[in-house]
Amino acid sequence: MTLPVPIDTPRALVDLAEAGVAVWLDDLSRPLVRQGGLADLVRTRGVIGVTSNPSIFATSVAGTDAYTPQLAQLANAGRDAEAAVRTLTTDDVRDACDVLAEVYASTDGVDGRVSIEVDPRLAHDTEATVAQARELWDTVDRPNLFIKIPATVEGLPAITRTLAAGISVNVTLIFSLERYREVIEAHLDGLAQAKAAGHDLSRLASVASFFVSRVDTAVDGRLEEIGGDAAEALLGTAAIANARLAYRLWEQYQDDPRWTELAAAGALTQRPLWASTSVKNPAYPDTRYVDELVAPHTVNTMPGSTLEQVGDHGQVTGDTARAFDDADRVMASLADVGVDMAEVTDELEAQGVQKFIDSWQDLLGTVDEALKAHR
Template sequence: MTNHLAELSELGVSVWLDDLSRERLEGGGAQSLASLLAEDHVVGVTTNPSIFASALSEGNRYDADLAALAADGADVSTAITALTTSDVRNACDRFLDVYERTGGVDGRVSIEVDPYVAHDTEATIAQARELWKLVDRPNLLVKIPATNEGLPAITEAIAEGISVNVTLIFSLDRYRAVARAYTDGLERAQLAGVDLSTIHSVASFFVSRIDAAVDAKLDALDDDDARALRGEVAVANARLAYEAFEEIFGTERWQALAAAGARPQRLLWASTGVKDPAYPDTRYVDELVTSGVVNTMPEATLRAVADHANLRGDTVRGRYAEAREVLDGLERLGISYAEIMDALETEGVKKFQQSWDQLSERVETGLQAPGRQ
């Protein structure tokens, strides 16, 4: 049976897994990182607070570490940092061969700053520095949200040589601002004498959450034109982001940086698990194939793609006019693109904060287990 993940990789899409746990790191079987690397062409990992909260609730692989942290008198924040950086460091080591083989492009593992500092530039910068130092691996990406306050933090982190995964990008304007923040950081790094070839970044452009939000508004209109746009906006938005990528990383300004060793900030398709069962479960992979991008998938999507993806070559380039018509159609129906994207960013930060709260509660429970006080 054909594993379509191999075909996807050959088309230039880097396959990353949107999940990490101690079970994947230490266990065996098809779900282990070792198997995913060897059999399923997975070349990177992304994490977020909800992923770690889920990992802490599975089995007892964290019990020994929690007991040791409790014995040392660690508070919840210290324990979270210790547990998450340990897992990410070990995952970085598992992907080191991929990192070296691809010249640092893949083999990347992400860890996110505390979402409660998403609107605090200085606190975000401080956490990015701390995580970079604690994990201490060249293939780490520190995740910084693309809030207004996150943009200068991205520039500062890049200027200091910290590789960054910019998360929670929804709108085209915000994506362009993220790319500017990256470029500004590289120019500062160059002036400081940092080797630009050592700095990497991805821009995590969210997909399925957009359709979930837009479709609800389209359904409320009960109109043929609205029904025709159902499930089309997220893909159109992502395709136009790639058009912007081609424009931004084709300028003379960028060419000067590239000549000095700079790497383009790749687009990463995030939130690619289908939320509406009416859509094919591989939709946000099949429709966003082009070379030089990343698609990070939850395991269910990864397995679906391996089994029955409908890959048809490049499905992004050359479809920009069609994509613009979709977004224009949305505005003609009186649905504000800008309002939806702003709401999704606000909601995204809140969701990560809620997941952080769950993670904190689970760590606190683990620290207070009988015999650990």
């Protein structure tokens, strides 16, 4: 599928769209939305979706006075920090959904999506996650919304039940191939239940957010501890190999009879989404997690800096995500030198949840202090 982009978009971003990669922005703030920055990125950079997370919101609220008038109103209304944070974040996401409404319409509901995450403190509470997913869906009240649910063990049934209720889901914090397989199963189960409940599958979308750069950071640290030529030769290879094998897994499921039956009923495929695509190691090319993961039916969500780097000097040379044999060799070599990828990805999942909890707590603290000041 070739995605539409404006004619004055940088060549590399056009090439991504022509290769079937949806370019999304991994950032959201009130100034970006309300001062026209997001609309400009849609017009000039081919951005057709937005992701957010607790860290992004914490940075946004703390870094601008754009929220001050509303914080004063919320303080005067007697709102506590929890309620105020929900109001601030859902208002921003609703506004972003409206900016992307035309993209949503022009892509038949595939893109033009904006994500908001359930409270990360609920990552291990299935019932509370399902309840808050419904609350967020009703509060934002836009068809092009994604509810982000982490791919924890407890998150898997929440994913199924949320989809079954006709709510579109962005599954986040996926690191391992085994967990991704479970996410795909949860998606299929959710779609089957949604179909049985009479929901329109053609409007029920989902993406599976597979985190990339954090894998290299974790694995490279282990390789440096192991030392030696064999370990050194594997530096910077794990993340892309891991993501490529995830794409192979997605391709394999396209032939699953359960999926083909759902697709015949109008269901949208759950696209792999490459997240955490900014390069953490300055020794690596700054566009590598975009250039090396090009394939049809994928999403690449980039922070603004990465988006500009790709537009300036990205090297999109066609389909690069299907180098499966090379990815298999990398994984075998990592095991040979003593890297336990299951252990790595388990640690990354736990760290990812905790990082978002910490950011959420920071956001609550910032808002609480602001409310007290206004009172």
